[in-house]
Amino acid sequence: MEQDVLLEVKNVTKEFPGVTALSDVSIKIKRGEIHGLCGENGAGKSTLMKILCGVYPHGSYSGDIIYNGKVLRLGAGSIHQAIEEGIAIVYQELTLIPLMTVGENIFLGKEPRTGVGIDWNKLYSDTDELLKRYKLPVSPHEVVKNLGVGQMQMTEIAKALSEKADVLILDEPTSALSEAEVDKLMEILATLKSLGVTCIYISHKLEEFFRITDTVSVLRDGKVVTTLPTKDTSLEKLVQLMVGREMKERFPKGNRKPGEVFFTVEGLRALDPNDPSREIVKGASFELRKGEILGIAGLMGSGRTELVTTIFGEYGILTGGKITLDGQEIKIGSAREAMSHGISLVPEDRKRQGLVLIQTILQNISLPNLDRFSGFMRINGSAEIAEAEKFSKSLSIKAPSVHVAAESLSGGNQQKVVISKWLMSEPRILILDDPTRGIDVGAKFEIYKLINQLAEAGYSIIMISSELEEVLGMADRVMVMWEGRSNGTLDIAQATQEKVMARATGIEIA
Template structure:
């Protein structure tokens, strides 16, 4: 293939951080006007390379060359704006919008149309409206960002990148917070962009999306490129084998779970919304979880799944009716501390806001809810603290040079592993997992699934919320389906299908 067919040429790029070589002699090319997938396990180097392309890391911080349209680009001072000027835009997994500003203000932030320092608001909102209409984005252009769902906020980020006339659009986990309908909208936008000659680099941990949208896929492993393949020439198993360096015979490991007695019994739980008076977030929900069982909780975003489990954990609804019974004993659980004392743990959906102290080390984060295990009167046994935290970090394969690095320096997947590690160290009787594998690569997912099986085999009762129906079907013994705060049905694993779950999850049918 002639060089002119490539819009991007990455040549022998190496990037090091203290104690870690994130990229090791990376080379591959990206064809013009294609959607190019980039996949690999957490810590494989994908996001590091994308930040180099987007100008986050200037040219003097790495070795090798990046060519755009055949010419070497070296972003130096003000490198992010240089990248945008060259037509490279990036949409990060973690949103970077200003919550109190409108959609239009965010899209044109720093590029507002006007004269002599006076913003032309009519022109700004007209341009915003045109962009949203062009790509069929159903978002009011004067809406305040914090009033939008996370999925719509993600769409605003994409609209912002498109407004910059990007020739190369980088998407890092773009569907992690989107509904199925929003994913369909995004895929339509990407197809439009490809038809117009825009090149997209697409990073995701959702393997099916590579086969749905990409033309080629480059696979990373341990900071190096394993290879680039035509999407039509590979299947799921081959792609996974390239990523992890071994074949994985089954996507969901088969455990030897034998559910026992009822551990958690929730009866007629109704919870008022904490800020919207008169609104019920959870409505008359009843279910049981047995020792050694994995109960999956499915439903669309906004169905009340997270509100249900955070109420059980004592951190959502204070004004509630109904009963929460643990091993025959009624619980109040008016705080997370109370829930922890009752041996209930929750891995939250939002790891950054609710699961981690980002400026603290891996060690401190894992140890934080478990200090009683290391303390002796008024002192902490530092050796015991380190040994137990290190054992748990290794068990979940947290990739970091040591336990004393800050959590905000880790990839999203490794941050999630730290959250899970700290709650597993608490040795709960009931473990609640809210989107436990969001942002985690396929190899790490498999390890977490195995860990869930091991915990269930040891008698832990597990509640798992997931937006991924294959995960719900593959790992659950029974499946509770939510719709608008209500339980519309509970399905046994043998009878559950994606179609039945979606029918219950959209309120088309009920199974009560």
């Protein structure tokens, strides 16, 4: 039986100054299906979704959105209109208010009332019911800033589902989720589908399309390359359609010869600075060699980020252990001190910590690198521009020039800017916390190449990744974290998925 079309994007074109984000895009979304949308960073995915939910109102683009047989005319500044139409979205960037609770966030602007005031009992019991219905492991009373990224994402989803949603748009919902949370999300989507909800699903983790979608559309440079049933395609084919060429390998071959150990961490222990009764690092040890890539694997919440931010002098209160550099014990009390020792960290939460949105790409990239250019900057800023342009080109940052504001870039391209800035600073030790989250397959490959080049030039890399395959594909050795402690380091030749998982779950103890 022919499924009927619920939502039709018809010849839609959307321009920004200097950029055609969408060019004559036509896609049909069938009622009740899960429709995947993939494409490189900057391909236009989020822009299209923002049109569907009224961020870019009717009239700001050409072409039509036909919804339930009628032209959708969402007015300027009225996102609520889309919600009333039953179109809900979970944005790529989290939109929650950190100081409010989960319940307050979910019911923001639509709080249940008793006469004059807010009915707090009802608000929290409704929140509880909602979270339970979709089996979301979040507490209604928890303040959002205390949640991990994964739980924040769950709250966003609950918020979208709190309305009558006929169409649910998820823009990269899994980029911050752990594997178990991704599984949960897949279950939620299956449930929603059985309830008749139509879903548009965007992701850079292409395997997910094969788990959950019925149909996939591929965007490239603002144009639809194809729409086809998921069962008629393959991962390799999708990659090829997205990047426009065949990609034989996911990880570039490095040519590294790691040297001697020059940096060690022994029995490090640390407390949570916000709650000193909580020990966040419970004994972590590893060695780092010159010119090597050391991967750090572990489940979400195993203390990987806590460990590296503590080493970097930014987070935990040290209570024990020792860090040595070139055979000398060092104390690192702040990020500035870490950097003076030649240690840099690309943080996990780049949106908040890594990027100044109103500044240009150029300013963002050269911010930590001014020393390198200050000698000749006044005479000639062009060296700085040339260097920024080099990175921009090699990572294919999609922008009209390096002089546009970072906020006008697509999510993945913002990530690339942050990464460039640190790659350019050429530290002795570069710590990367989940460096390719939200980055498309083609650009990931370019980032891997840059990481390899740095290591080949004698710089050392510590790389955390939530994708085990990435750690196994890139690292020389893998240190595994389990419940706040290091649970051994494996040589890459011995490190299989199973062995790493056995360490990460404490089934095997070093």
